[in-house]
Amino acid sequence: MLETVSQGFQNATERLRGVRELGATAIDEALRDVRTSLLEADVDFEVTRDFLAKVRERALGEKVRTRVRNSDGRSVRVTPGQHFVAICEQELTALMGPVDSSLARADGRVSVLLLGLQGVGKTTVAGKLARHLQKSGHRPLLVAADIYRPAAVEQLQAIGASLGVPVHVGAAGELPPEICLAALQRARNEQRDALIYDTAGRLAIDEDLMEELRQIDERVAPANRLLVCDALMGRDAVNVAKRFSEHLDLDGIVMTKLDGDARGGAALAVKAVTGVPIKFLGTGEQLDRLEEFRPEGLASRILGMGDIVGLVRDFEEVVDEKQAEEDAERLMKGKFTLEDLLTQLRTIQKMGPLREMFEKLPGMGAIADQADEGELVKVEAMIQSMTPKERSDPNAIDKSRAARIARGSGRRAREVLDLLKRFFQMKDMMIKLGSGGGGFPGMAQLSGAGGDPTALLAGGAAPRAALSTRRGAEARRKNKRKQARKSRRKGRKR
Secondary structure: OHHHHHHHHHHHHHHHHOOOOOOHHHHHHHHHHHHHHHHOOOOOOOHHHHHHHHHHHHHHEEEEEEEEOOOOOOEEOHHHHHHOOOOOOOHHHHHHHHOOOOOOEOOOEEEEEEEEEOOOOOOHHHHHHHHHHHOOOOOOOEEEEEEOOHHHHHHHHHHHHHHHOOEEEEOOOOHHHHHHHHHHHHHOOOOOEEEEEEEEEOOOOHHHHHHHHHHHHHOOOOOOOEEEHHHHHOOHHHHHHHHHHHHOOOOEEEEHHHHOOOOHHHHHHHHHHHHHOEEEEEEOOOOOOOEEHHHHHHHHHHHOOOOOOHHHHHHHHHHOOOHHHHHHHHHHHOOOOOOHHHHHHHHHOOOOOOOHHOOOOOOOHHHHOOHHHHHHHHHHHHHHHOOHHHHHHHOOOOOHHHHHHHHHHHHHHHEEEEEEEHHHHHHHHHHHOOOOOOOOOHHHHHHOOOOOOHHHHHHHHHHHHHHHHHHHHHHHHHHHHHHHHHHHHHHHHH
16 A cells, blocks of 8 residues: 555655754755655645655754653654654644544434545445444445446445345436435434435536536435545546535545555545545455544554554454453463464454555565465464364474374475464563563564564554553553542541
8 A cells, every 4th residue: 555655755764774963965865755756656746845845844943852752751762764754754644634534414314425436436335334334333224326337226235235234226217316315215214324325426527427416415415425536546536536526515535445556646635635534445345344544544554654553443343352451461471372373363364454454563564565365374274273282282282293283284294383483482572562571572573474474463462462551551550640649638638
């Protein structure tokens, strides 16, 4: 995702490696790399120029503090290059935000009018939004208002059936504005608290399309007008957003196929050019692959720092929170078996493509393309070929047992022994984290692990465990302060 932009920032960071002072010459050379990558990624020229000017002004105008306090309160050394990256992250976040990804209500229900050109994925997005609302406890109704594209109604009906969501289809000869109005009445009668209107698109914006959309808008007065844009359109996506915003008051944008484009400059420029924020990102074809857009998360990923918050959110989507807390605590104490590893690997598979998981891990974005989904299947097969005793006590697996496990899983004995070696390394990393070592121990080793799923588990579980530990520490500190206040009050009363 956005590899072209990421490469420019990585090149700029490399230029500043070893630089002791952020002078004008050093900054201009670094920004030259950034400028090239932004323009190659189809970011609007004016947006690029303004962004670079803000970064340059701040980099020259701010005093570089060589030592700062981290989240643990410890003093750490900061290089001029890291200071430059921090400025870039803040300006990228400001460029794409702020964003409120919540959906507004009207008439007591969430209603979404989806707009966009033909072929950008509106119907799939309609299904993804329905699933998103379902998970929030809503009872959505999908509306098939695209009566022109062949099989559009049937596609929406198939999506609705897979989700258990009803689809409102118009009668023969009924026009889209009438279909949408009838659907609104049906939602009221059936007490459906969410409506998603899937409208028709065109190959290009024309007056007939806009007139039909205006009529629908007037009839049903949707609370949210979301434009669906395809990142593969490049700079044209920004132009389309601008044209639509001139005819209708847009509330947000859903950017699709961002994971399929190395450039994706539309995601960076669309808010600055149109004033309309991106609310959601649609990645992949699965109906669960819709994420609320977080500018700070995408900015962090672009700069190669991952997105731990996004990773934890993905994790919490597919696991029980209480169970996750217990697992994290056991993981940090080293009480972790191959049976637990198997459970965690299956959880990872539910979280989405392995490549995306790597992109969200700090320092791992550069090797995301090496992530191999097949590795998960291999590891799962090897663990399933073990006896319950071997899973709970991997130390019992000698060369003879490894050969038997290999035969049962269709692998080689060396692969089984390699799995055990990585498993024990991962346990050591988690024990170090649990003992208060801080940071992400072993991250340098993980960077060379390619698509190793045990490495991904170590990286993915570490932030989860770290957050659990931090919550506990914060709770203890709050309780200690509370007790201190009580003692002071008692002392005053005496």
